[in-house]
Amino acid sequence: MDDALISLDGVEKVFDVRRRVGLMRREKRQVRAVDGISFAVARGEMVGYIGPNGAGKSTTIKMLTGILTPSGGRLRVAGIDPARERVRLAQRIGVVFGQRTTLWWDLPLKDSYGLMRRMYRVPRARFEENLERCVDRLDLGELLDVPVRQLSLGQRMRGDIAAALLHDPDVLYLDEPTIGLDVVSKAKVRGFLRQLNEERGTTVLLTTHDLQDIEQLCERVMVIDHGRLMYDGALGGLHAAGSVGESERTLVVDLERELGPISVPGARVVKVEGPRQWLAFPAGASAAPLVSAVAAEYPLVDLSVREPDIEDVIARMYAGRG
Numbered sequence: 001m002d003d004a005l006i007s008l009d010g011v012e013k014v015f016d017v018r019r020r021v022g023l024m025r026r027e028k029r030q031v032r033a034v035d036g037i038s039f040a041v042a043r044g045e046m047v048g049y050i051g052p053n054g055a056g057k058s059t060t061i062k063m064l065t066g067i068l069t070p071s072g073g074r075l076r077v078a079g080i081d082p083a084r085e086r087v088r089l090a091q092r093i094g095v096v097f098g099q100r101t102t103l104w105w106d107l108p109l110k111d112s113y114g115l116m117r118r119m120y121r122v123p124r125a126r127f128e129e130n131l132e133r134c135v136d137r138l139d140l141g142e143l144l145d146v147p148v149r150q151l152s153l154g155q156r157m158r159g160d161i162a163a164a165l166l167h168d169p170d171v172l173y174l175d176e177p178t179i180g181l182d183v184v185s186k187a188k189v190r191g192f193l194r195q196l197n198e199e200r201g202t203t204v205l206l207t208t209h210d211l212q213d214i215e216q217l218c219e220r221v222m223v224i225d226h227g228r229l230m231y232d233g234a235l236g237g238l239h240a241a242g243s244v245g246e247s248e249r250t251l252v253v254d255l256e257r258e259l260g261p262i263s264v265p266g267a268r269v270v271k272v273e274g275p276r277q278w279l280a281f282p283a284g285a286s287a288a289p290l291v292s293a294v295a296a297e298y299p300l301v302d303l304s305v306r307e308p309d310i311e312d313v314i315a316r317m318y319a320g321r322g
């Protein structure tokens with residue numbers, strides 16, 4: 001835990017909310033947005049932090065930046081208690097919120113960067129070097145003189161990511177960095193983040209509803225729901241039967257002709273479309289005996305095995321524990 005760049009130990013955040021009930025009465029209620037979360041992220045890791053709406057992701061990130069003070073537990077980022085030393089922490093972290101910009105709306109991109117250099121007191125040589133790298137890798141050259149309000153969403157997002165990195169942070173928090181972007185912009189942003197992590201060892205905590213972000217960038221994923229950590233481990237492990245109930249794979253079989261649902265021990269037909277049939281079987285089981293059984297009994301033309309879709313797996317996980 002001690003060499004971790006980010007560490008949380010039993011962290012809680014409780015909000016008091018007042019709700020008007022009828023004309024005069026107000027009811028006080030507590031929302032446990034984060035309900036005793038512990039995890040550690042080592043330097044250089046790139047971790048996905050996912051969960052359904054209202055799970056507590058943003059509240060966690062806000063505590064990690066020092067915007068919110070935890071109601072309980074212990075939290076450290078680069079050895080700093082964020083709520084107590086928010087300004088000192090700001091030198092060590094970069095934050096990108098996909099839905100908001102930290103750039104000045106009316107200023108050309110490069111003027112925003114100049115202001116940030118002064119805010120973060122970045123030495124000029126280091127600033128120039130970081131800016132040059134970001135401009136080159138994020139294709140910002142032609143955009144530096146354009147006011148932020150005239151940028152497309154994808155351009156603005158690239159501008160925001162560069163802004164978060166000009167002071168060389170150890171940790172980058174990304175909240176929905178690819179939201180609303182087209183396929184090309186998403187690929188650019190993901191490619192850049194991968195390179196940043198590989199070359200500079202920047203630690204990244206990524207919150208997203210786009211599971212492709214996670215699949216393409218993170219080896220480790222944490223799943224949060226109702227303020228609690230439900231899963232922390234390898235992305236591949238989410239598929240494992242133990243963690244998600246009855247996760248299944250699918251054998252897709254093309255027959256020579258249309259038949260009624262075929263009968264194969266250890267699998268069940270879940271869909272029939274003309275000569276093609278879909279057979280579900282437990283993710284932990286081998287497909288080989290099923291393939292032999294189908295080939296022995298039926299006029300087989302072709303077949304393939306489909307892994308459970310990560311989105312299905314996670315949807316099932318949310319549903320199972322909700």
Ligand SMILES: Nc1ncnc2c1ncn2[C@@H]1O[C@H](COP(=O)(O)OP(=O)(O)OP(=O)(O)O)[C@@H](O)[C@H]1O
Nearest residue numbers: 015017031033051052053054055056057058059060
């Ligand atoms: N300032 C606040 N006051 C009261 N309740 C809050 C406050 N901020 C968040 N909450 C509540 O805490 C819970 C967690 O919210 P949070 O924004 O952390 O979720 P999230 O996982 O980021 O969701 P989303 O994916 O929708 O952004 C929700 O029930 C939310 O309504």
